[in-house]
Amino acid sequence: AQSVTQLDSHVSVSEGTPVLLRCNYSSSYSPSLFWYVQHPNKGLQLLLKYTSAATLVKGINGFEAEFKKSETSFHLTKPSAHMSDAAEYFCVVRTATDSWGKFQFGAGTQVVVTP
Amino acid sequence: DAGVIQSPRHEVTEMGQEVTLRCKPISGHDYLFWYRQTMMRGLELLIYFNNNVPIDDSGMPEDRFSAKMPNASFSTLKIQPSEPRDSAVYFCASSPGPPNPDTQYFGPGTRLTVL
Numbered sequence: 374a375q376s377v378t379q380l381d382s383h384v385s386v387s388e389g390t391p392v393l394l395r396c397n398y399s400s401s402y403s404p405s406l407f408w409y410v411q412h413p414n415k416g417l418q419l420l421l422k423y424t425s426a427a428t429l430v431k432g433i434n435g436f437e438a439e440f441k442k443s444e445t446s447f448h449l450t451k452p453s454a455h456m457s458d459a460a461e462y463f464c465v466v467r468t469a470t471d472s473w474g475k476f477q478f479g480a481g482t483q484v485v486v487t488p
Numbered sequence: 489d490a491g492v493i494q495s496p497r498h499e500v501t502e503m504g505q506e507v508t509l510r511c512k513p514i515s516g517h518d519y520l521f522w523y524r525q526t527m528m529r530g531l532e533l534l535i536y537f538n539n540n541v542p543i544d545d546s547g548m549p550e551d552r553f554s555a556k557m558p559n560a561s562f563s564t565l566k567i568q569p570s571e572p573r574d575s576a577v578y579f580c581a582s583s584p585g586p587p588n589p590d591t592q593y594f595g596p597g598t599r600l601t602v603l
Contacts (some may be wrong), residue, residue, distance in 0.1 A: 405590055416579055416594030424590060462533065474519060474536040475544055476592070479518060
């Protein structure tokens with residue numbers, strides 16, 4: 374059974390407008406949740422992570438995400454998109470039932486930013 | 489620190505040949521991960537090590553794949569014999585121990601093409 378679902382495979386936004394990337398997870402226990410970004414031909418870079426502390430998590434480059442247990446969601450937002458935000462974004466979950474290092478990646482959301 | 493180093497960056501080989509991918513993790517990191525990324529299957533965890541010991545290899549597709557970590561600064565992923573369906577980008581990532589064991593640092597990847 375899939376543990377993490379990214380609801381949009383592609384998102385297109387205009388520069389300066391808000392960005393919303395949606396992620397839902399399934400877990401019987403409190404999960405650890407992450408967002409990573411991958412720019413073309415590059416490795417993945419951590420944007421932010423939630424590990425049972427504050428439910429609103431702030432990351433790098435102006436991104437933030439809110440953990441909502443009742444909705445099993447961990448959506449990523451940014452108030453104003455920049456051209457450099459064009460990349461692929463991955464929601465990642467680690468559940469307590471898996472071995473510690475078994476991070477499960479969503480299918481990814483490709484973000485396009487138009488001028 | 490130079491980050492996670494992978495070599496080669498690109499590999500083109502013919503079906504049936506042996507392929508060896510190499511990874512040097514960030515110094516001091518206790519965990520090392522091998523991932524495979526394809527359009528069809530997304531990002532998949534193949535295996536991970538803790539203190540040079542393989543912990544979970546349930547993602548290794550079949551016996552043609554093997555991974556070793558002879559010391560804390562070097563790991564290899566070997567495919568023998570290679571097949572066209574092994575064509576993918578292979579990422580190595582490393583992760584420190586406490587207090588931030590969750591954060592993974594990815595290398596730039598090795599793009600493998602099997603003809």
